[in-house]
Amino acid sequence: MSELVHVHAETPQPRRIEKAARALRAGQVIAYPTDSSYGLACAMGDKSAMERIRQIRGLDRDHFFTLVCRDLSEIAEYAKVENPSFRLLKSATPGAYTFVLKASKQVPNWLAHPKRKTIGIRVPGHPVARAIVEALGKPFMTVTAVSGDDRSLSEATEVREEFGNRIDLIVDAGATGIEPTTVVDLTGDVPEILRPGKGSAEAIGLEPDHIS
Numbered sequence: 001m002s003e004l005v006h007v008h009a010e011t012p013q014p015r016r017i018e019k020a021a022r023a024l025r026a027g028q029v030i031a032y033p034t035d036s037s038y039g040l041a042c043a044m045g046d047k048s049a050m051e052r053i054r055q056i057r058g059l060d061r062d063h064f065f066t067l068v069c070r071d072l073s074e075i076a077e078y079a080k081v082e083n084p085s086f087r088l089l090k091s092a093t094p095g096a097y098t099f100v101l102k103a104s105k106q107v108p109n110w111l112a113h114p115k116r117k118t119i120g121i122r123v124p125g126h127p128v129a130r131a132i133v134e135a136l137g138k139p140f141m142t143v144t145a146v147s148g149d150d151r152s153l154s155e156a157t158e159v160r161e162e163f164g165n166r167i168d169l170i171v172d173a174g175a176t177g178i179e180p181t182t183v184v185d186l187t188g189d190v191p192e193i194l195r196p197g198k199g200s201a202e203a204i205g206l207e208p209d210h211i212s
Helices: 014-025 047-057 072-078 083-092 127-136 156-166
Strands: 003-006 030-033 038-043 066-068 097-103 118-122 140-144 169-172 182-185 192-195
Touching: 003 014, 014 030, 014 038, 014 127, 014 169, 030 127, 030 156, 038 047, 038 127, 038 156, 047 140, 047 156, 072 083, 072 097, 072 118, 083 097, 127 140, 156 169
Parallel strands: 003 169, 030 169, 066 118, 097 182
Antiparallel strands: 030 038, 038 140, 066 140, 097 118, 182 192
16 A cells, blocks of 8 residues: 555644655655645656556546646746736735646646647645645646546545555645635636636636636
8 A cells, every 4th residue: 555644734744744755756656635635746757657647547648737836936937927927826826726827948848738838837725735845846746636436535545545556655634625726727818717616716806707
């Protein structure tokens, strides 16, 4: 079975968080808690670990990973951020939002959407997720951890039962919710909510008519 590392949900212990960061650096696949549910993660640029996650989740090539960043300045390294988008991102990060942005030249072609040249990016509000990306010192790639019947997993024990030894390490910080992040498309002239979720539209200055 995969290794279970227990951490405090609000004040995660640095030594235990570093264990998760080391696993990512070593090319391993981990599960960790997010603002919405548990996620599966691997280091950015690790195509082998990325392929493992695709196989674990049964994902096709049309399913793209989200890049988890430390802060707004790191977003600007991997995405093209215009001034109006910058203000929205500043008000929404960290938080339960995923942003679709035009990818910068720093993003490998195989990670960006092949036709639109976009990338999904988030700066998590969950203390454990934030601690992991801070300890790693660079972004990592993630997808939602879901069951075989496409149900988001909110407990580390559920993740372990679902994936067993197909993943290497699970960071257990207790239960999360199951409501997904709010997905906001910032590639056009006007921000557009592609998927309503946990993040409030009103909190980032958007109205319901921005929802597609």
